[in-house]
Amino acid sequence: MTFMAECSLPQAFLLHMKELLGEEYPAFEASYGEDRLYGLRVNPLKISPAAFRELTEWELKPIPWAPEGFYYEEGVRPGKHPHYHAGLYYIQEPSAMAPVELLDVQPGHRVLDLCAAPGGKTTQLAGKLQGTGLVAANDIHSERVKALVKNLELNGVREAVVLNEDPAKLQEAFRGYFDRILIDAPCSGEGMFRKEEEMAKAWQEDWTEKYASMQRVLLRQAAVMLKPGGRLVYSTCTFSPEENEQIIAGFLDEHPDFEIAPAPELPGFAPGRPDWVPAGSARAAETAGAARLWPHRLAGEGHFAAALRRREAPEGAAALAAEPAPEARRAARPSAKPQRRAAGGRPAAKAAAAADPREALARFAGESLAGEPYGSAELVLRGEHVYAAPAGLPVLDGIRVVRPGWYLGSAAKGRFAPSHALAMGLRAEEALRRVNFTGGDPRAVRYLKGDTLELTPEELLRAHENVQTKGYTLVCIDGYPAGWAKWQDGLLKNEYPAGWRWT
Template sequence: MAAQLPSSFSERMMDMLGTDYNQFADSYKETPYGGVRVNTLKISVESLKALSTLGLEPIPWCPTGFYTENGARPGKHPHYHAGLYYIQEPSAMAPVELLNIEPGDRVLDLCAAPGGKSTQISAKLLGEGLLVSNDLHPERTKALAKNLELYGVRNGIVLNESPEHIAAAFPLFFDKILIDAPCSGEGMFRKDEDMVKQWDSGTPAKYASMQRDILRSAATALAPGGILVYSTCTFATEENEEIIAEFISEHPQFSVVTVGGTGSFAPGFGELSGTARLWPHKVKGEGHFMAVLQHGGIRLSMEERDHIEVKLNESARTTVPKGAAHVKSSNKSEGRRGKEGKPSHKPTGGADRGRQVSGDEQALTAYGNFVRDQLGWEPKGYPVLFGDHLYISPLPKERLNGLKTIRPGWYVGQIRNGRFIPGHPMATALHPEESCRSVSLSSTNHEAISYLKGETLSISQERLSIRIGSAQKGYVLVCIDGYSAGWGKWQDGILKNEYPAGWRWM
């Protein structure tokens, strides 16, 4: 790397690593490793390996992760735009693997932007349960929401909240919590020279104070028997082992679960040897720290949990003030702005409540007609209407009252002039067999790229896959090599392109 490591950082690392320091320092002369992680919500690992030309090499700590060859440009391939893989630094794939997520879990990704770990969590949930992805910085939630939409997440909610507000809204609620904590970023010095320029000897202490507060809030949101994974991309013990030791002393109901793994994980320091580190001179990846914390309480059965949730939902409907939720749009690429202007995503209540009920009924009727004619099945979840925008949420709308909500669920579309217009995120989360009409474009010719650029295509009727009993004319799920990428509207051999401007191939 070109940037010079800070002298105080080098001195501390010499004390920490001893005879290993020279090997550690030499690793900064190497090119950082690139990686992709297969999005198994859309494609299996074996199918992507058979389809891809990226030259994939397995990453030992992530069964869906692969190193890419030097010079590979995975972001410049139609498969990336179809959401078949996420481009991710290899070490960053490790923390989610330690959460031991099962379909049906309720998972909180507390510091989630730009969304790599959230998309990894969602793939493990297999569309079941709940994923709440949060980030404190409003601008960063835009990338977070877009990545969840690109990768076809149906059961996710995106928040822009403080950890303490989330904990207050969801006490003892989540089965698994990931804290990929904001940190001094020392483990990324090789990959990002700006991190070196921003660092000084007081940086770790500044972040440690923030990390303590985040962990304390998360502790109150974790259900009895749940698992919390704390991770950083830094080396400083005051942001890692010392933070965990202090947390355990304050929260005796938690214990450290020793990290096993593939042999890639080095033990943490001192009494926290059960935690894990990834060192850039020992693995093909950047620096990372991870701790797995287990709540010692007894985990409730699914039936017990559902019973409590019903009671909470009933309480929310009767005690939370109407209109308390604050939901805002952060994605400009849906075609929701422009001629129609900036949309309003505020729920209505009070004097307008009677009129809005009628409007809601009309909107849901329009949506129901689309579902019948275009899908032939109904997505499960709670319909949540904000303004003229419809989401299918894994939680009742009332449970989000009082929280700054960027996405209350799967964005399915907009009501316009009494008609339902499907949104791009609806298309990216569908499989071809879930749409009454679909067409597949090949990534090996210019056709797929033409679609991604927003161009109109000539498509013969014979190429359409039409469910028996469905009309030929209408919305078509456009796929790339058989995997959904967006909408088109077909009529008389012409596929009108519905790919949103903000997502297009540049």
């Protein structure tokens, strides 16, 4: 059903767009009578786009500006398929995939997603890193961070740190630290009216200035954390010039060490509009290098994105260091090596109960994993919980860190319980015991619903004959991990988290 059949657009919004677009306005208004479009983005941490197209039965059409992105038909329900629960793709509006593509993330980069929840663009960034470097995902809203964490875990992202902090508090710890920064800024949301009718109903005329004041601050804060030579992408899902070209022009006027990195010429992309910047800006003309995505010009919703490059510091000039000072990089976290108790310590029973969780992790890895997939990462403890932290993080004292790295699991009384995040971040061959269901096998859905399953010893796949049959088993769907179970005496006892189960 079309948007216009259900809802009318705010009149003040329509009058403003008519004034801005002139002769283009009729085509713009008519686009709201068209059906909205649906997209998904294949997760390259799990599977290539070509391999996914061979695996799936859905009819998919490539999205021109996103190499992992595809349109799918309205009747398809990708959220109700076992492949979704295996993290093979993320459901995302097509135009929302564009900002990350403009950021030009390369393997090994340190990347900040400043306004990250619910995690769509963060998972896209992680896919570009291909398991290298790190992505710091921050959002100021604690409730929204929960969805961010879940999406990172579902997509098998290992090299991520999740923060829940005001960006003002990040500036000192991350000064000159990041190669790439994404600001998918809070905005008035005009570009999403066709997709989210409730947003159109709630929209108010004064939203543009309210959000613009926040956006100016976010850009200034992010600039402090970008390396010389680094790139920052500012994006919104609104049409308002006050939140787009005017924000960028004002930032460039204040920051002579930044310049526009012109957007590539892609199908349907339109340039920014310097003529919508009021007189007085010395650098308004540069905003033509931004990208505007209009619903009447391409198959997607409304978006704006501008890539900003920080110039390299002149030779001999005082510039922000790309690395924190050595003393600032001293780990504020426990050593990666297990800590032994001090001499003259506790009775043996209590000492065993308080054993280092990393020792329990090492035993689990020997029994259930083919090596240690967390490699040389620093193992961070939070009580009985163990995380693998990305290398090279600065001290984060005083900053709310929700996830200091890849969550591996927890230990109690010397027994290690692997996390769902560990399962989702593994490759099938990294588990000593696994079982594989096809996406069409009813047992795949039963597993995702939390059922205990019957499984013959012959169906249990072991890395070699010396691996015991009893123990933690990685459950895979078409070869891709979906979670843990325990096999014993012909039964696969379900370890799928209750909060994740198929409903």
